Amino acid sequence: MAESATLAADAKAKALKRAGRPVIIFGSGEPDFPTPPQVVEAAAAACRDPRHHRYSPSGGLPELREAIAAKTYRDSGYRVDASQIIVTNGGKQAIHQAFATLLNPGDEVLVPAPYWQTYPETIALAGATPVPVLADESTGYRVTVEQLERARTDSTTMLVFCSPANPTGAVYPREQIQAIGDWAAEHDLWVLSDEIYEHMVYGDAQFHSLPVVTPGIQDRCVVVNGVAKSYAMPGWRVGWAIAPPDIVTAMTTLQSQATSHVCNIAQTAALTAVSGDLRAVSAMRTAFDRRRRTIVRMLNAIDGINCPEPEGAFYVYASARELLGRTIRGRRITTTAELAALLLDEAEVAVVPGEAFGTPGYLRLSYALHDDDLAEGMQRIRTLLTGAAG
CATH class of the missing domain: 3.40.640.10 (Type I PLP-dependent aspartate aminotransferase-like (Major domain))
Incomplete structure (x- = not known):
């Protein structure tokens, strides 16, 4: 049995945060809101x-x-x-x-x-x-x-x-x-x-x-x-x-x-x-909807990323297949697992590669995180990938 890739990515990112690195985590599937x-x-x-x-x-x-x-x-x-x-x-x-x-x-x-x-x-x-x-x-x-x-x-x-x-x-x-x-x-x-x-x-x-x-x-x-x-x-x-x-x-x-x-x-x-009632649920859904539209727009502005707009949950599943084969920061990227590792090492952004979900070539990002962190994380990804060589 393989370990949970999402939990493994989350654990690694949180360990880096504890070590003082400003990692932004798009990996884990958990709301960023406190329990009511x-x-x-x-x-x-x-x-x-x-x-x-x-x-x-x-x-x-x-x-x-x-x-x-x-x-x-x-x-x-x-x-x-x-x-x-x-x-x-x-x-x-x-x-x-x-x-x-x-x-x-x-x-x-x-x-x-x-x-x-x-x-x-x-x-x-x-x-x-x-x-x-x-x-x-x-x-x-x-x-x-x-x-x-x-x-x-x-x-x-x-x-x-x-x-x-x-x-x-x-x-x-x-x-x-x-x-x-x-x-x-x-x-x-x-x-x-x-x-x-x-x-x-x-x-x-x-x-x-x-x-x-x-x-x-x-x-x-x-x-x-x-x-x-x-x-x-x-x-x-x-x-x-x-x-x-x-x-x-x-x-x-x-x-x-x-x-x-x-x-x-x-x-x-x-x-x-x-x-109880669903007021807290409704408030979270409103925030997630706003973040959903923001992350889709920002991802699709990055050359080599294609991100459909999801209708539910709090994830986007973006195709990064056009990035495979490129050299980024001196590393030739052939899989999205390698791309996810590069994003963590060079941009201090944690995502989960599609290999974990049975479809290599994709990245899953959770938008259950604060709006400011989302925007900062997207900017880091764009900055890293914009300089990618063909």
Whole structure:
């Protein structure tokens, strides 16, 4: 198993910052906003409550599972029962346990690419085989049913679906989601639908939950979500999965032997977050929308960079293929991994190369950082690349 490229890049950049270098980090996928104060206060109160000093149910605090069910119906229209929910240590554990529960050696899983690196790594850990299905900027980084069908074999048992998507920010329109959901139901496939960026959509784009658009897939669908992105709580490590009750039971059994349960303090904080209104979410979305337009404009002003405007999440996925083969600061650049290393060394800017997402030739930049840092980082990149020799 390869380590997380995004976390590795983030750790290296933060180590350089601790050493005194003025590194600007476009790498990590975490909001730069603080967790809302009422959430923090709920956690502080929970620390003083002896109830939370003890073990709790492996599947999550009952009141949190009920609140997640209510929040899910409010935000996506998906009506579920608390028995269909397991609370996990972040969305990653939900994904890992879903794959471990549902996949067997020899199974194949279709993974639209560019993909979040965790998907193929945890599929392989479950003994199955990830099968990338490639999309690029010409289709808005969205795969079609025809592409999925060409990749499907008799061994295909699951599709991974993410909209809004990491790393591209692609948002699938309702009709395309329905077509994909109907196709998956027709072929009796499981679908893991990652909805962690549900509130991060911009312009005319709209979020649609796959099992709501395609009710026929609900008995074979696992929805993954969490508080990390929408509520600025990545470090609290609270996620969840929504699945048929028997699958949740199996995932809970696995969790009981792995981590017992999620920290009670973090669960109480998450309860306050999902039970509250979406004012903090709306404020973040407004800031991200402004930064999204700024970073796209500044990247496309750089010779050799082509950056489509994303419709969701808080990433841009820019093609840097025209820069490959150039010599920059005396270094001949042949891969975007080398380009990312050069940007960190020479411009003190941290980005994640497309190699981490299954599509070399691209760079992912998160715009979840302060406006001033974004502008300064873009200027550093432009200054470095403008002097590149052909």
